[in-house]
Amino acid sequence: MTLPEPVETMASPLRMEYTFVAGTGRSVFLRGLARRQLLARRCPGCRMVYAPAPAFCSGCLLPTGPPFALSGRGEVATFCVVNFPFPGQVHQPPYVVAHIRLDGADTRLQHLVREIAPELVRIGLPVEPVWVDDAELDTSTTSIRWFRPIREPIGPADA
Amino acid sequence: MREVAVVSFAQSPCVPADREHDMAEILLPVLRRALDSCGLTRDEIGFVASGSHDFYEGRTFSSIESLDAVGAWPPIRQSHVEMDAAWAFAEAWTWLQTSKIKTSVVYAVGRSSLVSDLDQVLPAQLDPYLLAPLRPHRHALAGLQAAAMVDAGLTSERQMAEVVSRCLATAAANPNALRGGVRTGKENDAPFVASPLRAHDVAPPGDAAAVIVLAAGDAARRPTGRPAWVRGLDHRMETHYPGARDLTRSISVGLAAARAAEQAGFGAADVDVAELHTEYSHQEPLLVAALGLEKTVINPSGGPLAGHPATATGLIRIGEAARQIMDGTAERALAHATNGPALQHNLICLMAGEPR
Amino acid sequence: MSEPLAVIGIGQSVQAKRREVTIGALVREAVDAALADAELGFADIDAVVLSKTPDLFDGVMNPELYLADAMGAVGLPVTRVFTGGSVGGHAAIFGAHLVAAGLARRVLVVAYSKESEGNFTWALSRGLPFSSHLGAGAGGHFAPVIREYIRRARAPEHIGWKVAVNHRRNAARNPYAHLRDADLTVEQVRDSRMLWDPIRYLESCPSSDGSCAIVVSGAAAARRAPRPPAWIHGMAFRTETGHAAGRDEVNPLAGRECAADAYRQAGITDPAREIDVAELYVPYSWYEPMWLENTGLAAEHDGWRLVDADRTAFGGDLPVNPSGGVLAGNPTGATGLLRFAEAALQVRGLAGEHQVPGARRAAGHAMGGASQFHAFWVVGSEVPG
Numbered sequence: 001m002t003l004p005e006p007v008e009t010m011a012s013p014l015r016m017e018y019t020f021v022a023g024t025g026r027s028v029f030l031r032g033l034a035r036r037q038l039l040a041r042r043c044p045g046c047r048m049v050y051a052p053a054p055a056f057c058s059g060c061l062l063p064t065g066p067p068f069a070l071s072g073r074g075e076v077a078t079f080c081v082v083n084f085p086f087p088g089q090v091h092q093p094p095y096v097v098a099h100i101r102l103d104g105a106d107t108r109l110q111h112l113v114r115e116i117a118p119e120l121v122r123i124g125l126p127v128e129p130v131w132v133d134d135a136e137l138d139t140s141t142t143s144i145r146w147f148r149p150i151r152e153p154i155g156p157a158d159a
Numbered sequence: 160m161r162e163v164a165v166v167s168f169a170q171s172p173c174v175p176a177d178r179e180h181d182m183a184e185i186l187l188p189v190l191r192r193a194l195d196s197c198g199l200t201r202d203e204i205g206f207v208a209s210g211s212h213d214f215y216e217g218r219t220f221s222s223i224e225s226l227d228a229v230g231a232w233p234p235i236r237q238s239h240v241e242m243d244a245a246w247a248f249a250e251a252w253t254w255l256q257t258s259k260i261k262t263s264v265v266y267a268v269g270r271s272s273l274v275s276d277l278d279q280v281l282p283a284q285l286d287p288y289l290l291a292p293l294r295p296h297r298h299a300l301a302g303l304q305a306a307a308m309v310d311a312g313l314t315s316e317r318q319m320a321e322v323v324s325r326c327l328a329t330a331a332a333n334p335n336a337l338r339g340g341v342r343t344g345k346e347n348d349a350p351f352v353a354s355p356l357r358a359h360d361v362a363p364p365g366d367a368a369a370v371i372v373l374a375a376g377d378a379a380r381r382p383t384g385r386p387a388w389v390r391g392l393d394h395r396m397e398t399h400y401p402g403a404r405d406l407t408r409s410i411s412v413g414l415a416a417a418r419a420a421e422q423a424g425f426g427a428a429d430v431d432v433a434e435l436h437t438e439y440s441h442q443e444p445l446l447v448a449a450l451g452l453e454k455t456v457i458n459p460s461g462g463p464l465a466g467h468p469a470t471a472t473g474l475i476r477i478g479e480a481a482r483q484i485m486d487g488t489a490e491r492a493l494a495h496a497t498n499g500p501a502l503q504h505n506l507i508c509l510m511a512g513e514p515r
Numbered sequence: 516m517s518e519p520l521a522v523i524g525i526g527q528s529v530q531a532k533r534r535e536v537t538i539g540a541l542v543r544e545a546v547d548a549a550l551a552d553a554e555l556g557f558a559d560i561d562a563v564v565l566s567k568t569p570d571l572f573d574g575v576m577n578p579e580l581y582l583a584d585a586m587g588a589v590g591l592p593v594t595r596v597f598t599g600g601s602v603g604g605h606a607a608i609f610g611a612h613l614v615a616a617g618l619a620r621r622v623l624v625v626a627y628s629k630e631s632e633g634n635f636t637w638a639l640s641r642g643l644p645f646s647s648h649l650g651a652g653a654g655g656h657f658a659p660v661i662r663e664y665i666r667r668a669r670a671p672e673h674i675g676w677k678v679a680v681n682h683r684r685n686a687a688r689n690p691y692a693h694l695r696d697a698d699l700t701v702e703q704v705r706d707s708r709m710l711w712d713p714i715r716y717l718e719s720c721p722s723s724d725g726s727c728a729i730v731v732s733g734a735a736a737a738r739r740a741p742r743p744p745a746w747i748h749g750m751a752f753r754t755e756t757g758h759a760a761g762r763d764e765v766n767p768l769a770g771r772e773c774a775a776d777a778y779r780q781a782g783i784t785d786p787a788r789e790i791d792v793a794e795l796y797v798p799y800s801w802y803e804p805m806w807l808e809n810t811g812l813a814a815e816h817d818g819w820r821l822v823d824a825d826r827t828a829f830g831g832d833l834p835v836n837p838s839g840g841v842l843a844g845n846p847t848g849a850t851g852l853l854r855f856a857e858a859a860l861q862v863r864g865l866a867g868e869h870q871v872p873g874a875r876r877a878a879g880h881a882m883g884g885a886s887q888f889h890a891f892w893v894v895g896s897e898v899p900g
Contacts, residue, residue, distance in 0.1 A: 048761055077663070078663040082655055082711055086652065098659065
C-alpha cells in the first residue's frame with residue numbers, strides 16, 4: 001500500500017483573552033509608577049524592604065508595612081546585553097537588561113539601562129530612572145523609559 | 160504503610176470574579192485558617208502540593224505566584240499538578256504513607272473568571288489534530304453526554320432540574336456557595352445551551368481557594384478534632400475519543416471505586432454522604448448509578464452546581480466530604496473529582512471516622 | 516525508603532524538530548522503547564505519571580487526556596505533574612513514591628515536549644504590567660545570573676566555551692541528541708554570535724521535540740528485570756519562592772538542600788569522590804560550574820576549576836553530561852526526566868557509546884523556573900543499603 005505524503009503542518013490558531021488581576025500588593029507599586037514614584041514596603045518581621053512589594057512578605061507571610069517612596073536611584077546588581085533581534089522585540093539590539101538594586105530596597109528590579117554604551121556597563125554602576133512624559137505615564141513599569149548612569153563609569157566592563 | 164487523615168479543610172467563598180486579589184492574596188487567608196483550625200504552623204508542614212492550570216490564568220508558570228503565600232523560604236518540599244488539586248491530594252496522600260514526613264498542605268487557587276470566554280479555552284483539551292480544530296463550544300460534549308443519557312432513559316430534563324433544585328436548596332446553607340436558594344420552577348422554560356442542557360444545568364464558574372491539611376499516623380491524632388481517615392483513593396483514565404466511549408456510563412468511575420473499596424474495606428454503597436464533581440446536572444444520575452449510591456446523601460454542600468472554581472472544584476469535594484466526618488455528621492464519606500470532557504478522568508476517595 | 520526501588524526500563528525518542536510525527540506518536544516512541552527495554556507490555560503497568568512544561572507552549576491543555584491512548588494509560592491512574600523545567604525529576608520521584616506506597620508495582624513515567632508545534636514567543640510574551648517590554652527571553656533571564664557567578668567566582672571567560680565544547684562533543688556519542696558535533700572547537704564557540712552577553716549562540720540550548728519514558732519498580736520486579744536495574748539510592752525535591760527578598764539565584768539554597776538530602780539518603784559524604792558521573796540541567800554552558808557547586812560536587816567558587824582541569828570532560832574523573840545534556844537537546848518537558856534517565860543508563864551500563872566506564876553511582880539533576888525548583892536523585896548499580 002502506498003501511503004500518502006505525510007501532512008507536516010496544519011494551522012490551528014488559538015485565540016484566548018484574559019483579565020489580568022494585579023493584586024492589592026502589586027497595585028500599590030503600579031499606582032506609584034503612574035505618579036513617577038517607586039514605592040517600597042518593609043516586612044515587619046525580617047525587616048527586608050520589597051520594591052515592588054507584595055501584600056505580604058513571601059518569607060515571613062506578614063503584611064508588609066505602609067508604602068514609602070524610594071529615591072529611584074540604585075545600582076546595577078548584574079546585567080546582560082541582548083545582542084540579537086527576535087520577533088516582537090521592542091528595542092533595537094544591542095541593549096542592556098539589568099537587575100537594579102534600588103537604594104533602600106532588598107529586592108531587585110529588572111529594567112533597561114541606556115544612555116551608556118553597553119560595553120561600558122558594569123556591576124555596581126549607579127543608575128537613576130528616566131521617566132516618560134506625563135501623557136505616557138501608566139500603571140506599568142513602562143512608566144520608566146529606562147535607567148541611566150548617574151555619573152560616567154570608570155574603566156571598562158569587568159565581567 | 161501509615162494511615163493518613165484529613166485534619167483540616169478551609170475554603171474561601173466562591174465568587175463570580177475576584178478582581179482585587181492575586182493568587183497568593185486569595186490563598187493566604189485560607190491557608191492560615193486551615194492551619195489554625197488544626198493547630199499547626201507552616202514550619203511543621205513537610206510537603207506542599209497544589210493543582211492549577213495555566214489555561215485558566217492565561218500565563219505560563221502561573222502556579223509560581225501562589226507559592227508566595229506558602230512561605231517557600233527557607234526552601235520546602237513541594238510539587239504541583241497541572242490538574243485539579245484533587246490529584247495533588249492523591250500525590251500528598253501517596254507520599255505521606257511511606258515517608259518520614261508527617262503533614263502536608265494541599266491547596267488550589269481556582270480561578271475560572273480570568274478567561275474572557277471559556278469557549279476559546281476548553282476545546283484545547285481535545286486531540287489537537289482531529290478534535291480541537293472543530294472548536295466545539297465548552298458545553299458541547301457534555302450536551303452529547305446528557306442527550307445520550309436522556310435517549311437511554313437514564314435521566315430526563317425533569318430529573319436534571321430536580322438535581323439542580325436540590326443542590327441549590329442545600330447550597331443556601333453553604334456560605335461558600337456561589338449560588339443557592341429556592342428555584343422559581345420556570346428554569347425549564349429557559350433556552351438550551353447544549354440540548355438538553357440549559358443554563359441552570361451547568362456549574363457556574365467562579366473564583367475560590369481551598370486548602371486541605373493531611374497528617375499521618377500519630378500526627379493526625381490531635382486533640383483538636385476528629386480526623387477524616389483516607390481509607391482508599393484511586394483514579395482512572397478513559398480513552399480520549401468521545402465516539403469510542405459509551406457516554407451514558409463511566410467505566411473509570413467503576414474501576415476507581417472498586418480499587419478504592421479494596422483499600423478501604425468498604426465500598427461506595429456503604430457511605431453516608433458523597434460529594435460528587437458534577438459540572439452538569441445529568442452527571443449526578445450517571446455517577447450515582449456508577450457508584451451505587453441509591454441511599455446516600457449527595458452533595459450536601461450544594462456541589463459544583465452551586466459554584467465551580469476550576470481546578471479547586473475536585474479538591475473541595477474531598478474537603479466537603481471530610482468535613483462531614485470531622486464534624487461527626489457522617490461515619491463514612493466518598494468524594495469524587497473529574498477532569499476532561501464528559502468525565503474522561505475520575506478520582507474516588509473513601510474516608511471514614513476510624514482508621515483501617 | 517523501606518523497600519529498594521529501581522529503574523528497570525528506559526526509552527527516549529530522537530530529539531530534533533519532529534514534524535513527521537504527531538505529539539502522540541512522539542510520546543509513543545519513548546513509551547514503546549521503555550517497555551521494550553524492560554520486556555514488559557502495557558498490562559504490566561499500574562500507573563502513569565506525565566511530565567510536561569507549560570501547556571501554552573504547544574496549545575494542548577491537560578495533555579494527559581489526549582495522550583491517554585498513546586501512553587497506554589486507558590484504565591490506569593494518570594497524574595500530570597508540572598513544576599517548571601524540573602518537572603521530569605518531580606515526575607520520576609512521584610512514580611517512585613507510588614511504588615513505595617504499594618499503590619503500583621510498576622509505574623511508567625512519561626515526559627515530552629513538542630516545541631515545534633507551538634509558538635514560544637506567544638506563550639512567553641505576557642501582556643502584563645511587569646517587564647513585558649524588556650523582551651529578553653529565557654537567556655535574558657539567566658545571562659545576568661551567569662554574569663554574577665563569573666564575577667563572584669573570578670572565573671575566566673573560556674570556561675563557558677569549554678563546557679559547550681565538552682557537551683556538544685559528548686552528544687556526538689549519543690544517537691538521540693539534537694545537536695551533535697564531534698569536531699566543535701573552543702574557537703568556534705568563542706567566535707559564535709553573542710546572544711545575551713555573556714551567553715554566546717553555541718553556549719545556548721536548542722529548542723527540541725523529544726520524549727522520554729522510564730519504568731520504576733520495586734525490588735522484586737527489578738530482580739526479575741531482563742537487564743540490570745538502576746537502583747534509587749536517594750531522591751529529593753526542593754522549592755523556594757522566587758520573590759523572597761534576599762534569595763540568591765546564583766547558588767540557590769533550594770538546590771543545595773535538595774542535593775544534600777539525596778546524598779544523605781544515599782549515605783554519600785563526599786559527593787565529588789563518590790559520584791562517578793553526573794547529568795546536570797545545563798541550558799547555558801556556565802550552569803555546569805554553577806550547578807557543580809550548588810549540588811555539592813565542587814566547593815563554592817571552584818566549579819569552574821573542575822572544568823578548566825578537564826575533570827568534567829568525557830575522560831575526566833567526574834564526567835558531566837556524557838549524553839550531551841540540555842545544550843545538545845532541550846525538549847523542555849522531557850529534559851529533566853532525560854537527566855534522571857541518563858544517570859540511570861550509566862549505572863546500568865547501557866549508555867552505549869557515551870557510557871562512562873565503570874560508573875557505579877550517578878547523579879541526575881533537574882531545575883526549573885528562575886532556579887526555584889530543584890529535583891535530584893542518586894542512582895547506583897548496587898542495591899542500596
